[in-house]
Amino acid sequence: MDIKLINIGFGNIVSANRVVAIVSPESAPIKRIISEAKEHGKLIDATYGRRTRAVIITDSSHVVLSAIQPETVANRFVVTKEVSND
Structure with a gap:
């Protein structure tokens, strides 16, 4: 399996193969997911102090x-997928 990486801003990269969802942080269920991840030590903040605009699960x-x-x-995810299929 090839490892595909996605730039999520400020030089931070995630493995495209592991991404399940990319969502907006405004809804109550997503806010709940964020707080539960924080409680369980599974939250990674790659915003560098800026406003959160995307939540990657x-x-x-x-x-x-x-x-x-x-x-x-x-x-970026789609472009990487298309390039890797060539």
Whole structure:
């Protein structure tokens, strides 16, 4: 299995193979997921003190916070997938 990496801003990278969802942080259920991940030590804050705009959920139940828009992260994910298939 090839390892595919996605830049989530400020030089931070996540493994594309492990991403389950990329969502916006505004809804109450997502806020609950963030707080539960923090309680269990599975929250990774990659915002560098900026406003959280995307929440990335992985298959290992880790939650990654990013300061870039979910659409931007998703576009990087799709572009990487298309390039790797060539």
